[in-house]
Each structure stands twice: as C-alpha cells, then as structure tokens.
Amino acid sequence: MLVDNGSAWTKGAVVGRSRGRWRIAAHAAQPSTWDDADLVAGLAARLGGHADQRVTERLQRILTDAPRIACHTPARPGRLALVAVSADLSGRAARRAAESAGWVVAEAATVDDGRSAAERLVALQAAEVDAWLLAGGFDAEGGEMALDMAGLVAAARGDGHSPVVWAGSVQLAARVAALFEAGAVRAVANPRPAADREDPLPLRRYLEALLERLVEPGGARQLAPVGFSRAVAELARASQLRIVGIDLGARYATWVSADGGGHAESRILASGGLASPTITVPGGPARIAHSLPIAIDELAVADALQNLRARPGALPQTDEELAIVHGAARALLAELAADESVPDGADLLIGAGLTVAGAPHPAQAMQLLLDGVRPLGVTQLAVDSAGVLPPLGALGNDEIAEGIGTLRDDLLTPLGAAVVSQGGRAGHTAFRITVHRIGWPSLGPVEVRAGQLVLLPLGRGQIAELEIELESGVMIGTPRRARRSHATVMGGAVGLALDARDVPLVLPRRTDDRRAVLASWRDALQREPARPAAGAA
C-alpha cells in the first residue's frame, strides 16, 4: 500500500499484480481524523468488484497486513523570527528563501517596519520560534544597521538556545557571532549580496537542512513535500522531460521544477495551502469573489474560506462552495507561479493534492492548472489522482527508480495538452492551429482569437502533430521571430485546450462582463469538445 498521511486528508492506494504487471488497483481518500481501519475498509470496498473471488472475503485482512510505503505532512512547520535591515531588499530575499524551505515566518522585524526599537524588541521577545534568521548589509559594504538589528536579536533571545542564522554581509559575520554564545551563530551566504543581485539558493538549502534537523530529525524523506519533489525529479529523469509539479494541500504547497536530467528545484511553503491564513487576509476574499464565474457575496466567500481553514477535512458540498474552493486554489497556484520561472516552459505540468487532482471533473482540474499556472507554450497536463507520488518519493535512493518505473503507466491521469499564448489584440486572431491526428482526419486550421479558450477533442493516448502559426505580437515561448512552430502532443481525459487568454489572465472590469467571460471559459472546457469548422473556432 502507498499511503500519504496529509494534514487534512489521508490518501491510500493499493498496488497489486494483474496479468503479470504491477498496477494501482484501487485508491481512496478520507479525512485524516478517521482511523486507519476506515481507509482499509474503503480500499477493500473499491477493490471488491475487481479482486479475485478467492480473496474477496479476506481483503481487509490482506490490506491491513500489506507492506506500506508511507509519507506524511510535517507535524508542525518550523517557526522562524526574521530580522533584517530593509523589508524590500534583505528582508524580502531572506523571507523568500525561508518560506521556500518550508519555514513559517512567525515574526518579522525590519528597520523600516514603522515600529520603535522597543516595540520590535517586545514583539521578538513574544515570538515563539525555533530559530532566528538575521539578514542585512551588502557584501561589499558591511552595514552598521544590520549589526544593530543583530543586537536586537541578542537582546530578545536572551538566554535561549534556539540557533541563529546570519545571512547578511560577509564582512559582519564575525562581529555578529561575537554577540551570541560560542557556536550559536551559523553564517550562510548573503541572499542579497548586492543591491542588484539576489541569490537565495545557499540560504534556502541551509534552512532546509536546519528544518530537517530541528523539526523532523532523521525522517525528511518521509515528509510528503520532500517525497513529492523526489518523485517528480525521478519522473523527469526517467522520461527526460522538463516537469513542473505542484502539490496544493491543506497546509503545505510544494512547487517542483525538474529537468530531463532529474535535477530538481523545489519550494515548500508551509503556509501555502488552502487552509493557510494567506487567503483570508483582508482583501483575499474580495479577490477570490472577483474571480468567480457565479455571483457569490464577498461575505459568504470570506466565511467559506474561514471554514475551509477551520475544518480542512470537510468537503465542499454545494456548487457555490466548490467554486469558492477552486477560486482559492487558482489564487494560490497563481501566487506560487508568480514566484517561479520555468525556463523555456515545461513539457509536463502535474497537479497534485485533493483539490486539484480530485476535482469532480477532469476539466476543472485542467482549468485550475491553466488559470493558476499559465504555462506558456505547449504543455502536457496530468494529475496525480491516486496521490501516489509523495509516498513513492519516500522510497530510498536505490528503490525510487524501480518504484516509479514499475507503476509508470498508472501514476498519472493525463488531462490532455494545452497551447497557451501571450499577447495579441483582444478579439483578433492570436494563432492558427492545425491538428494532425494519426488515423483520424486533421482538424483545422482553427483560428483562436486573443481572449478565447477552445477545446478540441483528443482522447487519452491519442497522439497529434500540431502546426501552430502565430500572429504578430503573440508568443508561445518559442524564439520571437519564429512565427510557425510544430509540436507533438498526447490527449487525455479533457482534450487539447487552445488558450489565447494571455499571461497573466486579463479580465474585464465590469462585473457582469467579467462573470460572462469567466463562465464562457469554464463552459468551453467542461462541455464535450466539438470538431470545429475549418478556419473558425
């Protein structure tokens, strides 16, 4: 069994042998407050109709005793106090590195935060933290203000034992260390070494290791965000594709970008999930209400989002609640994507987490990924609907390739492919596309106007050659002068989405117009794809 014990939902999958091959035979998800026996019973019920009759009666016992590969969401996030000179320079770079490494910034103090030194000191004394992160000063200049802020930390920390990380000017490292007891301070490369340069990677790496040591000693591989990252990297290596994977959970959000060599960069946001406070901050509910295709009062949106935080293990029961949850998911995915750059686009975009991968209709999952991430160019889209990537990523270095390879055909549910363009004049043609399907008549050329989303039929496993002709001012990530390009795509549960809605999405200001446009996009993906007349979408 593969089990992912999430903070709100537990996902389980049964791996069984069928006709000589290892397959994912059944999967189920349940709130994490339920017992393990309930998960076993749920999986046995799913298997019931398909399993060998000789073992049907004993399924629950067999599943209970089955070997497990398990992972879990961290029991609690690491909490950090961030003290820096400037909120926008040193503070911003250090915060990005810390949050990307899975830390929660519980308290932040900067010289320009508008508080007096005494107020900062009181706030830092009150903060319940696992570690202190200090940043400030450019490497070439030093910076006395950074030293003053270090003094503030020394005063606030008192006789505490929590570690201090100095990620500021290299020239000040020794003087900062002298403010604390021997061995308390670890100097790490400055994430903002100069005014015009940011290099958060060494700090992120160090903070990842520190988090492992302080919060989950010895078990990092069994952490779901780490497992997800490792599984995506292995998939990329095995398929030689550039893959972006996004796991949007209740508390955590994980973004992984892996190249064909299996080298992965990941960001783990401990407060990036759907039950995180970021979506309920003032202005958050209004932003989400603004993005919905149906009219829902902003106050109702705010209450629904708060309930999502209060009871993340409950399910949206009504259309309205589902629309709100999906609105929140789109906003969080967009925030994640805004902080990332996918060099030259990605070949495959994987959505994971119950909200995305468990969306009632595959078209909803595709729209969440397209609207949230806006993957420029030609991209395959898929979801980890069985929730098996994080537990498979918990396998050891010598087993992960075998684990991923054995189940490769079942790991992902392909949604299809998308062509996403940027630029173009509203209402005018953005690109023309001709779809050559093996064994089927070609489609098109189909004209897609700027602002339009069109779905063409392309079934699961069906391969198509695309001929794309871009209008002036429109890009799909190919070299600027290349107006024509070709790509090979494979279909899925939804089809081939032709998306000329710009990057980022542009929405009308008038409420009625905006809702009409949002509803038309939703309907375009959710209705049965039609074979278009040549020359028009």
Place this chain on the structure above:
Amino acid sequence: MNGSALHRIRLQRGTALAVRVGAEIRPDEVIGLRREPLAPISVPVARPLHRKPTEIAETLQVRPGSRVHAGEVLARENGHEVTSPQAGLVLAVSRGDGSILLAPLGPEQPVIGHVRGRVHAIEENALLVEVPAARVRGVGGSGDAVHGELVVGVHNPEDELRAAAIDVGATGKILVGGSRASAEALTRARAMGVAGIVLGGVLDKELRDFEAIQRRRREAGGMTGSFGLLLLEGFGKVGIDPQLFGWFRAHAGRMASLFGADGLLYIYDAGAAPTRRPVPTVGDRIVAHRRPFQGRGGVVVALLEDLHAASSGIATSMALVRFEDGRLAPVPLANIEAIVAPEAR
C-alpha cells in the same frame, strides 16, 4: 467524573517565574514577573572615557543583548567607568558617536496564568499546568486569555447574542452566546467588562470589524482589561449543538478559563463535556459542518453504499441524515461528526 487536561502557558522571554513544579495555582495568581523594555536611551561612552568613538570596543564590559542592572559597569578605561543609569537591555554599540543604546526595563508587571491547577513542568518559555477541568475545543477564536464565571446569555443555541442583552450583570464573566454576535454586540460586551464570549458561529466580517475597532482603541490608548472569544462550530450563523448547549447550561455558575487565540475553554470541576467522533454510524446523533446544513443536528438513518456525488459533483461516501427540522438529505460522511454524550463514552 471530572475531567483533567494539561495546559501550556506560553511565557514571553524575560519573564521571571514565581512558581515551581508541583505548585497549585489559581486563575488570578501571579505566576511570574516581567519588565517590558521601554524606548531606548543613548549612554555616552567615548567622551567620558576620553576615547575616540571608533575605539570604545576595547573598553566595553557588556555586549548587545546583555541585561544590566542600574549602576552596573558598561565600559572601563584606566580607572574611569561608565555605568548604566538604569536597569535595561543593551541593544547596540554605536561606533559613530561612541555610545551604547540601552532599552531601560519598565516597572515589574505581573504575569497571570488564567488557569487553576498544579504546575506539571517548566519548559523554556512555557509552563505546563495540570488543569482539573473539562476542556472544550473550538475551531477558532481570538483575543486574550481570560477567566470568569460561566453564564449563558441566550435561551436557545440557535439564538443570536444581541447587544441589548448584554448588561453589567455580565461584567467579568464568560458569556455563552448562540449562533452569532454582531461587531456591535462584541464591542458592547467588551465595553461592559465581559471577560469572554463563546459562540457557535460568527461572521468573518463582524469579527474583523470588531478586531479593527479594538485595534483603533488600543492605538488611542483607551482600552483596559482583557477579552477573549471562542468559536465552537464555524464561520457564519451557526448554532451551538443543543447537547453541548445543555451541558453549558448545566455548568452555569462554574469558574471557567478561555484562551481565545488557542480556541480553548476549561470549565472547572465539571463533568466531561459531550465530544465528537468522526465516521458516524446508523442511529448516531450528528452535527453537520458544511453548507447547506452547517451547524444543524440530526440522526443518521442510513449509510449509502459505494460512492455518491454531492451536489458539488464530488464523489464520496455519504450518509442519509434526518435533520431536526424533518428534512432527509444525503450528506458526505466527511462533513458530519457523531455527538458523543459523556455517559456513552
């Protein structure tokens, strides 16, 4: 049988504890003393010691972070000394003007634990107290730790706590409201000196408005006393489950402690409170947590086989529930919890 729980009191750094492990404490007892740092002052060092500002480092007897007493030597050179004018925390040393920045410590302020019980353990910046009380855990809350006598402020669990119903009789008490309270009602409660309020639900906007009012009053310096709010069921207009409401009624007049930010309520010397259990079975009394039945109670009449789609389209395990208003509806099992009466446990 009375309940018992372990409660963690978080202490700000710099708090001097006044209790030891094993000590019995009362809710209003001073468990420690704390001196808040005040606006920093500059203590000249270079001039009195006749050194250049850049040379004071070698004269210093303290470093940033040091806690000093009044009269303690800060710097020394050839028999000359610079002493601290007040007790305080050294924040920084300026090589620009050759001075020390010192945050004086204000007068000692008592730290109140707001719980009754026995000190179980002392951790770094925290105290663990064994509390002889029944614990009720909410889904959220806000405000301070408070304690007071428990009173019930509404007739029915689905009633709204009206501002007009709050008077001086509730001063210093923890008031059990019903399905919601407006920002006006919360503001009035605070103004009347109510220690805390327990609600089934509250509108996010009302809570935000109330918190904004409190913030403005705090900034203006016109706010005294503490106030805590505990939210039991969820956001929106959500009644308290009738069984729990009845239990509150039965324990009205008992001393209680409310920790708004932690979403916790303790009622002392009380029998165990009704609890919740996931995965209800047929015949269980339940409470629903999501719209359109949020906060409503009912009885499970059947568990549906296989997965069924909710109206949102999500396929999931469902239960057929007869709600108290007579409606019969399928509800996702994930969205309901069985209510377990104390005697049934």
